[in-house]
Amino acid sequence: MKFEDLLEELDGFGTFQKLLVFLSFIGRVSLPCHFLLNNYIGAIPPHHCRLGSGDSNLTQEQRRIINIPRQEDGTFTSCHMFSEPQLHLLKNESNISVVSVVECQNGWTYDNSTFISTLATEVQSTPDIP
Structure with missing residues (x-):
C-alpha cells in the first residue's frame, strides 16, 4: 500500500x-x-575614546586632537589614545616622535548622527582592565 x-x-x-x-x-x-x-x-557607528574632564579651556575638537592619534587617512583612531596629552599638536606640528599609545581607558563616544541606538552603543562597556 x-x-x-x-x-x-x-x-x-x-x-x-x-x-x-x-x-x-x-x-x-x-x-x-x-x-x-x-x-x-548591529551596526557599529564611528567612535573614538571617551575623553576625561581635562582642560576646560580647550574645545572638544582640540581635546580630541591632543588625546587621540590619527590614522593614515586623517581620521581619529577608534580604540587607542595617547598615554599623555600631546599639546604640541595644537600648533599644527606634524613632528610626532615616538609616543606611547594605550587602549581606551574610559570607554567610547559614538557618533549618533546616523543611528540613534545600536547594539554597540547600548552595550557600551569599558575595556577589561586587569
Whole structure:
C-alpha cells in the first residue's frame, strides 16, 4: 500500500493538516524580518575614546586632537589614545616622535548622527582592565 492510498483511506488532507500548514507559515513570514533586523541594530557607528574632564579651556575638537592619534587617512583612531596629552599638536606640528599609545581607558563616544541606538552603543562597556 502506497502512502497516497493510506492518506486517501484516512480522509485525505483534512482540517488538522491544513491548520498545521497554516501555523508553520506564521513563523516563516516573520523570519526574514528577524534576519534583516541585525542590519540596523548591529551596526557599529564611528567612535573614538571617551575623553576625561581635562582642560576646560580647550574645545572638544582640540581635546580630541591632543588625546587621540590619527590614522593614515586623517581620521581619529577608534580604540587607542595617547598615554599623555600631546599639546604640541595644537600648533599644527606634524613632528610626532615616538609616543606611547594605550587602549581606551574610559570607554567610547559614538557618533549618533546616523543611528540613534545600536547594539554597540547600548552595550557600551569599558575595556577589561586587569
